[in-house]
Amino acid sequence: MEWLVVIGVLNLGLLSLVVFFLIRLEMKRRGQDGAWASREAQLRDAVGLAAAQGQQAVERRIADFEKAASGDSAQLREVLLERFGGLNVEIVEQLAAGKTSSQHSLGEFKDEVKGVLAEHGQKFEQRQGEALKALQDSLREGMKDIRTQVSESLSKSSEELGKRVENLTERTDGRLKEISGQVEKRLAEGFEKTTETFISVLQHLERIDEAQKKITELSGNVVSLQAVLTDKSSRGAFGEVQLNTLVRNLMPESAFEMQKSLSTGNRVDCMLFLPDPTGNVSIDAKFPLENYRTMVDPDRGDQEKTVAERLFKQDVKKHIKDISEKYIIPGETADGAMMFLPAEAVFAEIHAHHPDLVDFAQHRRVWMVSPTTLMAILTTAGAVLKDEATRRQVHIIQEHLRALSGDFGRFQERMDKLAKHIDLAHRDVKEVHTSAGKITSRFSKIEKVELEDGEQTTAGLLTDSED
Structure with missing residues (x-):
């Protein structure tokens, strides 16, 4: 009998839970959690109340059953079954009534919610319109203020811009005037410098004209010089003049003699008086240039140049032999003599293309010198003479030193x-x-x-x- 009571209680609990979950699902489906919370609480209270009433009824039934337990068990079972069946029917009816009531309440609640939502929607639309209108009014006022501020700012900016433009214009005008003055000054200076340059150019042109005239005169002199060199006697005079100039510029008067007569009756162009062991050195300045001029003349043919070259070598050898025989005298002159070549080109031609002539001259103890090499030789000779004079004066210096010591x-x-x-x-x-x-x-x-x-x-x- 007790298990029947327990089953009944469990059935009531299960029914209560089923009703609760159905209501919860319906509320979730609707999505109105906040609005349905109160209705859910009411339904929960109603179900709890129904369950409590059912439990009280069961307890009453159990109490009645316990009172009547002393009766016949068969009758008791029938009575219990009948009563339990009636209880079930009553519970089912109550549940059905509760469900119907809940559905009716839900319908009413839905209607109320719809009404509230409609009312709130109207109020929301009304308030939204009012807020939109207020916002539009505020925007209009703000735009007016902004337009006013922008107008004021633009006017101020235009005034400041005008002032700045005026200042800039004044500065620009001043700067342009300053630049204009500087440009005019520089142009004036440039014109002055240009005038000075032009005058200088004219002066240089005048100098060039004078130089051209001098070049013309020099050309005439060169032509006359060529004519001089063509003549043998004039050629010798030219070499003697050049030799005389070099010797007098580099040697003391006591160290040389021009046109010195020898014991053999010959006369040398220049005699250098050098200390021992060198002795007196003879210098000849009469060099044969006729065939050399033909050899280097670009207007002559190759065959003619070849013949002139052969004759030039013969002239040089003969001249070397004559110097060796005439101007090298044992006991009177040095053991060698110098052959002065008045042109550097002749000296370079002989040493570059005719080494046999150089060997022949060395064999005959004749030293070929050009103006440049003779200058170096004379400079060295002057230093030797100074050293010799110093050595000759050594005893005098010693006497003076002794006197100075005393x-x-x-x-x-x-x-x-x-x-x-x-x-x-x-x-x-x-x-x-x-x-x-x-x-x-x-x-x-x-x-x-x-x-x-x-x-x-x-x-x-x-x-x-x-x-």
């Missing part, structure tokens, strides 16, 4: 005596200074004594007056 010895003795006298004078000065100090101290003591005596006398006079 004079310095006497000077040393006199200096020692003077030093002694200076020491004595210094000691005398110290003694005089000491005596002066003593005398000064004596005077100081005398002054102090006089002051003391004066004070004593004054004190005596005062005493007498008091008496």
Whole structure:
């Protein structure tokens, strides 16, 4: 019998839970959690109340059953079954009534919610319209304020811009005036410089004209020089003049002689008087240039140039042989002589293309020199002469040094005596200074004594007056 009671209680609990979950699902489906919360609480209270009533009814039934337990068990079972069946029917009816009531309440609640939502929708639309209208009014007022501020700002900006444009215009005008002044100044300076340059160009053109005239004159002189070189006697005179100029510029007058006559009756163009072991050196300035000019003439043919070259070599060899035989005299001149070539081109031609002539000259002890090499030789010879003169004057220098040494010895003795006298004078000065100090101290003591005596006398006079 007890299990039947338990089953009934469980059935009631299950039914209550089923109703609760159905209501919960319906509320979730609707999506109105906040609005349905109160309705859910009411339904929950109704179900709890129904369950409590059912439980009370069951308890009453159980109590009645316990009272009637003393009866027949068969009758009791029938009675219980009948009563339990009636209880089930009552519970089902109550549940059906509760469900119907809940559905009716839900319908009413839905209607109420719809009404509330419609009312709230109307209020929301009304408030939204009012807010939109207020926002539009606020925007209109704000736009008016913004337009006013923008207008004021634009007016201020236009005024400031106008002032800045005026200032900029004034500065630009001033700057343009300054630049214009500078440009005018620079243009004036440029014109002055251009004028000066033009004048300078004219002066240079005048100088060029003068130089052109001088070049023309020089061309005439060159032509005449070529004519001079063509003649043999004139050619010799040209070489002698060039040799004379070099020797006189680099050697002392006592170290050379022009057109020196020898013991053989020959006359050399220049004789250098050098110290031993070199001795007297003869210099010849008459060099044959006729065939050389033909050899280097661009207007001549190759065959003619070849013939001129062969004749040039013959002339040079003959000239070297003549110098060796005429101007090298044992005991009178040096063992060699110099052949002066008046042109550097001739000297370079012989050494570059005719080494056999150089060997022949060395064999004959004839030294070929150009103006440049002769200048170096004469410079060296001048230094040798100066050294020789210095060596000749060595004994005189030694005598002067001996005399100077004696004079310095006497000077040393006199200096020692003077030093002694200076020491004595210094000691005398110290003694005089000491005596002066003593005398000064004596005077100081005398002054102090006089002051003391004066004070004593004054004190005596005062005493007498008091008496």
